[in-house]
Structure formats: structure tokens, C-alpha cells
Amino acid sequence: MENDNNTSPLPILLLVDDDINILQALKRALHSVQATIIDFNSPLAALEYCQVNQPDVIISDQQMPEMNGCELLEHIKKRWPNSQRIILSAYQDFDLISAAFSSGVVEKYICKPWINKELKFVVDKALSRQKNISVSATNDGNVPVTGLINFHGMVAEDESMHELFDSIRHASSTNAPIFITGETGTGKELVAKACHYESYHKDQPFIAVNCANFSENLMESQLFGHTKGAFTGAISNQEGLFSAAKQGSLFLDEITTLSKPLQAKLLRVVQEREFSPLGTNEVIKFHAQIISASSNSIGQSVINGDFREDLYYRLNVITMALPPLRERGGDLVHIASFFLKKYNKVEYKHFKKFSRNAIQIICSYDWPGNIRQLENVIHGMVILNSGEQITSEMIIKSLSTTVRSYSAIQPTSPIENIKNIYSAAKPQVSQNTAIQPLWQVEKQAIEAAVLHCQGNIPKAAALLEVSPSTIYRKKLNW
Numbered sequence: 312m313e314n315d316n317n318t319s320p321l322p323i324l325l326l327v328d329d330d331i332n333i334l335q336a337l338k339r340a341l342h343s344v345q346a347t348i349i350d351f352n353s354p355l356a357a358l359e360y361c362q363v364n365q366p367d368v369i370i371s372d373q374q375m376p377e378m379n380g381c382e383l384l385e386h387i388k389k390r391w392p393n394s395q396r397i398i399l400s401a402y403q404d405f406d407l408i409s410a411a412f413s414s415g416v417v418e419k420y421i422c423k424p425w426i427n428k429e430l431k432f433v434v435d436k437a438l439s440r441q442k443n444i445s446v447s448a449t450n451d452g453n454v455p456v457t458g459l460i461n462f463h464g465m466v467a468e469d470e471s472m473h474e475l476f477d478s479i480r481h482a483s484s485t486n487a488p489i490f491i492t493g494e495t496g497t498g499k500e501l502v503a504k505a506c507h508y509e510s511y512h513k514d515q516p517f518i519a520v521n522c523a524n525f526s527e528n529l530m531e532s533q534l535f536g537h538t539k540g541a542f543t544g545a546i547s548n549q550e551g552l553f554s555a556a557k558q559g560s561l562f563l564d565e566i567t568t569l570s571k572p573l574q575a576k577l578l579r580v581v582q583e584r585e586f587s588p589l590g591t592n593e594v595i596k597f598h599a600q601i602i603s604a605s606s607n608s609i610g611q612s613v614i615n616g617d618f619r620e621d622l623y624y625r626l627n628v629i630t631m632a633l634p635p636l637r638e639r640g641g642d643l644v645h646i647a648s649f650f651l652k653k654y655n656k657v658e659y660k661h662f663k664k665f666s667r668n669a670i671q672i673i674c675s676y677d678w679p680g681n682i683r684q685l686e687n688v689i690h691g692m693v694i695l696n697s698g699e700q701i702t703s704e705m706i707i708k709s710l711s712t713t714v715r716s717y718s719a720i721q722p723t724s725p726i727e728n729i730k731n732i733y734s735a736a737k738p739q740v741s742q743n744t745a746i747q748p749l750w751q752v753e754k755q756a757i758e759a760a761v762l763h764c765q766g767n768i769p770k771a772a773a774l775l776e777v778s779p780s781t782i783y784r785k786k787l788n789w
């Protein structure tokens with residue numbers, strides 16, 4: 312079969328479901344896509360077809376008698392690794408689908424009953440991605456995206472962040488729940504927004520709520536809404552966030568702080584996709600995507616019995632883990648420069664760069680409050696100083712003003728930390744001390760710095776303003 316302008320054949324869209332009615336409904340929903348649709352009501356027959364024919368995009372049901380959808384897609388992936396594979400399932404088989412997602416067998420997940428608009432969006436995207444793959448395959452393969460980028464306000468060069476951005480793009484066509492982990496201030500809310508604004512429902516609302524900010528009762532009425540008189544003080548009907556999110560995204564931050572009774576109610580919403588406002592038995596359909604996040608270990612909360620295991624699995628279909636700032640390599644300096652430019656503009660300042668020592672201080676500090684703390688430090692510093700160059704003294708002063716807010720996270724205060732850095736780097740020799748050979752003074756300085764940096768030689772080298780190889784070389788001679 313040929314397409315309209317008779318240049319290249321239409322791509323093949325393969326549909327597999329043991330229920331003929333579902334196959335018919337899928338074909339109706341997808342009648343306008345630019346592809347040749349082939350359908351099978353048996354996964355074995357579909358597999359046989361795929362031995363000789365290359366499908367471009369496959370949509371398979373999960374629950375089928377002869378073989379489940381994930382198994383079928385795994386076979387197809389082995390035969391045709393470049394195909395785009397989509398699984399169709401009701402809210403069951405979470406573990407299987409999550410595993411297939413993580414191993415790359417499944418690229419997209421569509422919930423049954425599907426929304427036609429969503430389905431069409433997913434398939435169009437998969438077809439266009441498939442077209443790009445074919446083009447780049449003829450041009451010697453895909454060139455991975457590298458370098459410094461700004462993805463929905465997130466500045467990153469580090470590979471781990473680029474992988475995260477890829478996961479966000481991959482998740483763009485699913486309505487399945489997303490769970491974001493990461494220490495405080497690592498950018499979880501930005502990731503949640505990026506998931507929303509990359510998704511097919513980006514025109515719908517993005518609603519964020521921090522579960523830690525409300526008491527149990529208030530949180531319940533915030534989420535579910537209430538009718539007039541539902542409880543003392545309910546003087547009028549109030550729409551809840553489940554309803555306000557419409558077909559968009561609802562971001563539940565610090566989800567582990569939800570009380571047990573509310574967890575049980577949320578489970579119903581996630582499973583049945585419906586809820587009732589307080590004070591009424593009316594059942595309202597819930598259409599939004601749930602994105603939740605926690606800066607505490609949710610696994611630990613489950614082990615402690617503080618968080619329901621079944622809810623955890625329902626919310627955690629797609630996991631996105633944000634690394635702490637101290638593990639993002641060169642990103643620290645890039646993000647610091649990004650904030651310097653940002654606050655130069657906001658505060659009408661003209662800083663052009665960081666001094667070498669300032670960069671060393673930034674790189675050797677652990678940033679327990681992560682990017683939020685870095686942002687506060689740079690903002691404070693820009694406000695309080697002027698000139699063209701940021702010096703280490705400016706950083707230290709500004710760090711000391713943020714110390715109180717982060718002392719709960721970090722047992723040693725940043726100022727102690729910095730003082731240690733200096734005393735390690737510049738050992739004081741008292742008047743009474745006998746003069747020591749230079750190699751011994753050097754050895755002590757190096758050992759103090761390495762100890763301070765908990766054995767991290769590159770960090771110690773940065774503090775001592777030498778290259779790591781100098782430390783390794785000197786250690787060999789002691």
C-alpha cells in the first residue's frame with residue numbers, strides 16, 4: 312500500500328487484543344492515523360506475522376489467554392528493537408508493567424478505558440518518533456542529546472539529568488501515576504511541571520498541593536471538596552482539587568505525610584478513578600494524572616507501616632529519581648552561573664564571573680538544601696555585593712546567612728564546614744612548635760584535607776588548589 316504522494320509505504324500499526332469488540336473500538340478511534348492498521352485477536356498469530364513483517368508501532372492488550380502483552384512485546388522487541396511498543400491495560404498487573412517499562416520492553420502505557428484523544432496523541436507521537444528513527448538510522452544512527460540544556464527551567468549537563476529528561480518525554484503520553492523522589496530542594500516540583508507541560512494534557516490545569524501544609528481534616532476537604540454544612544464551618548459548597556484538576560495533573564507533594572485514613576481514600580480515587588465530595592454521596596469521575604513526590608524515603612515509611620504498601624504501588628507506576636546537587640558533577644557550577652545571571656537581572660547588578668576560590672568553595676560544599684539553598688545563597692550574595700567578580704568571601708558570608716534554615720538538615724553548620732576547609736587547607740604552625748620539614752607540613756595538610764573530604768581525593772585536591780594526581784603522587788612517596 313502507498314501513501315498519498317506515492318513516495319514511501321505507510322507505516323504499519325499493529326493492534327493486538329483477544330477481545331474483538333476492543334479491536335473494533337481501537338480501529339474506530341484510530342481511523343484517521345497515517346498508518347496501515349493490521350489487527351490480531353491472538354498474540355501468537357501476531358507474533359507469527361512479526362517474524363517476517365516489521366510493525367512500526369504495536370498496541371497490545373496486557374491480559375490475553377495465550378500470552379500476556381508484555382511477553383508479546385518482549386518477543387517483538389527482540390525481533391524489531393526499533394519498533395514503538397505500547398501496552399493497553401486496566402489498573403492491574405502493575406508490577407509486570409512497571410518492570411516492562413523499566414527494561415524498555417514497553418515505551419508507553421495506556422489505561423483502559425482509554426480516552427480517544429489520548430490514544431490518538433500517543434499513536435501519532437509514536438509514529439512520528441518511528442519516522443525520525445528511520446531517518447536517523449539512514450544517517451548513521453541517533454546522536455544522543457548532550458551538553459548544557461535548559462529543560463522546562465531545569466539547567467543540566469549531567470548525564471543522569473539528561474536521562475531523567477528522556478524519561479519525562481517518554482512519559483508524556485501516559486496518564487499513569489508518576490512518583491518523584493529526591494532530597495528537599497532538588498527540583499521535584501519542576502519535574503512534576505515538566506511532566507505536565509510535556510504531556511498531551513498540557514492545556515488542562517496543573518494543580519500542586521503540599522500535603523505537609525494541612526491538617527488531616529483540612530487536607531481532606533482540600534482534596535475532595537465539600538458541600539455546604541458538611542462540617543462545622545462549611546458555609547458554602549467548595550470545589551476540591553480532584554475536581555479542579557479536570558483532565559490535567561494533580562501534584563501531591565510530600566505524600567508520605569498523608570494520614571492513614573486519607574491514604575485509604577486516595578487509594579479508592581487512584582483505583583476506581585472516582586470520588587465523593589464531603590457531605591454528599593454523589594460520585595464524581597476523576598480524570599487527572601496523579602504525580603506525587605516525597606523527600607523522605609517512602610520505602611522506609613512503608614516498612615515502618617506509616618504508608619500503605621498498596622497505595623505506594625499504585626502511585627509508583629513510573630518513578631523519577633532526582634540526584635542530590637552534590638552528585639551532579641559540573642552542574643553545580645552551571646546552575647550557580649544560571650542563578651547569577653538570573654539575579655543580576657532581577658537586582659540590576661553586573662557580576663560577570665566567579666573567582667577560582669569561589670568556585671572551589673561552591674564545589675566543596677555539600678549543599679544539604681540542594682538547589683534551593685544554592686539559589687538563596689547566590690540571590691543573597693548578589694543583593695549584598697556589587698562588582699564584576701564573585702569572591703570566596705562573598706560566598707562564605709552569604710552561606711552563613713542561610714545556615715540556620717539548613718542546620719536541621721546538616722549537623723555541621725556551613726560556617727564550621729568552611730572554617731574546616733580553611734584550616735585544613737592552611738595549617739597553622741604555632742610559635743612554640745618546632746620547625747618541621749616541609750614534606751611533613753605538606754603531608755599533614757594533605758591528610759587533613761582528605762580526612763575532611765571523607766576520602767574524596769578530587770575534592771581535597773580542589774581545596775588544596777592542586778591536581779588530584781599531585782596528591783596520589785605524593786601519597787606514593789610517604
Ligand SMILES: Nc1ncnc2c1ncn2[C@@H]1O[C@H](COP(=O)(O)OP(=O)(O)OP(=O)(O)O)[C@@H](O)[C@H]1O
Binds near residue numbers: 498682
Ligand atoms: N536544574 C535546575 N536548574 C535551575 N533551577 C532549578 C533546578 N532544579 C530546581 N531548581 C530551582 O530550585 C528551587 C527548588 O526546586 P523545587 O521547589 O522544584 O524543589 P523540590 O524538590 O520540590 O523541593 P521540596 O522538597 O522542598 O518541595 C526552585 O526555585 C527551582 O526553580
